[in-house]
Amino acid sequence: MSKTKTDTLTILGEQIYPGESKEVNFDVANLHTSTPVNVPVIIERSKKPGPTVLFTAGIHGDEVNGVEIVRQLIAKGINKPKCGTIICMPVINVFGFINLKREFPDGRDLNRVFPGTPSGSLAGRVAHKLIKEVVPHVDLIIDFHTGGSGRFNAPQLRYLKENRKLNTLAKAFGAPFVLYSKNLSKSFRTTCYKLGKPLLLFEGGKSFHIDDMVTNSGVNGSKRILKHLGMLKTSFKSSKPKKDCVFINESRWLRAKYSGMFKASIAIGSHVEKDDVLGNITDPYGKFNFFVRASNTGYIINVNESPIVYQGDALFHISTKLKR
Incomplete structure (x- = not known):
């Protein structure tokens, strides 16, 4: 069978044929040293036609668990798909990844400059490219993220509420939680939404850290999605x-009433009842011990693992309203 133009996938100036x-x-x-930076994009095509799925990670350079x-x-x-095409971009913000920093060297957060421009900042140019x-060629995007420094997210998917297609895909992925959340201005997710490209955003773990439970959730979910698509x-x-x-449907942050040394005593992902003890705040001198209690019944989907907190710091993210 001869290769035709319709069979050809052209990405970043390279032609990739079926198989x-x-x-x-x-x-x-x-x-800045004039050293070239290679950001590999790994593309695998089956001989059989099918969907094109893009797996991305490392939009924030310190979120290594997604990578x-x-x-x-x-590995x-x-x-390597049974049908269709799989594109993997393990590290998009390679500049931040080199230094384990969230932002680009220009100080910009890549996930706040989309869709970018070809002549703007470095982050804006990466977003534009x-x-x-890449994005015009794909049918589905799964973008891997982690919680911020010291804040551990339970494995979860995030997207806009009432998106039936993504609800079906989320059920196929099988993460422990789906957190309906609004699209953030100039984010990768928002831009893909405007382009009509379905995107599942996966959150799990925390920055500067690789956790086996989170990794397994992401890998197993990806396999389930591919199986769901016949790939x-x-x-x-x-x-x-x-x-x-x-x-x-809805959630809230439980914040510290006092500054001090903090230790959580509840496992991530746990279901708690109102007034259950979730952790405690103490002082270094053994004179103070405040028990942090659940403000409502719900699931704990994020835990602050920092040993030191200040009054007003977010300690726990807890669900307040579930989809029925």
């Missing part, structure tokens, strides 16, 4: 989640 594997370079700028999830998809060969040269090779098993996904 081919190719690594292309998402290059934008050199380091680890996509790395495992590649285990999960990214991703939106113009997972039969050599890989896709296990059902141990528990049904909990869909959260």
Whole structure:
């Protein structure tokens, strides 16, 4: 069978035919030392037609757990599809990843400059290149993130409420939680939404940290999505989640009433009743001990793991209203 133009996928100036594997370079700028920076984009195409799925991570350079999830998809060969095409971008903000910093060297948060411009800041140029040269070719995006420094997120998916297509895909993914959340201005998710490109945003763990539970949730969820789309090779098993996904309509942060040394005593993902003890705040001198109690019944979807907190700091993210 001859290769036709309709069979050809052209990304970043490279042509990839059905049945081919190719690594292309998402290059934008050199380091300040003139050293070239290669940002590999790993593309695997089946000979059989099917959807094109994009796995992304590292939009924030310090969120290494997402990078680890996509790395495992590649290392285990999960990214070699039974049909269709799988594109993996493990580290989008390679400049931040090199220094384990959230932002780009210009101080900008990549996830607040989309869709970007071809002649703007470094972060804006990366955003523009991703939106113009990669995203148009895909049918579904799964973007991996983690919580901020010291704040550990339970594995969860985030997207706008009442999106039936994403609800179906979220159920297939099987993360412990779905947190309905608004699209943030100039984020990757918002831009993809405006372009009509479905995106599941995965949150799990915290920055500067790799956690096996979170990694397994991301990898297993990705396998389930691929199986749902008919793209997972039969050599890989896709296990059902141990528990049904909990869909959260509303949630709130429980904040510290006092400054001091903080220790959580409740496991992430736990269901708690109102007034249950979740942790305690103490002083260094053994004179003060304040028990932090649940403000309402719900699930704990984020825990602050910082040993020192100040009055007003967010300690726990707790669900307040579930989807029925």
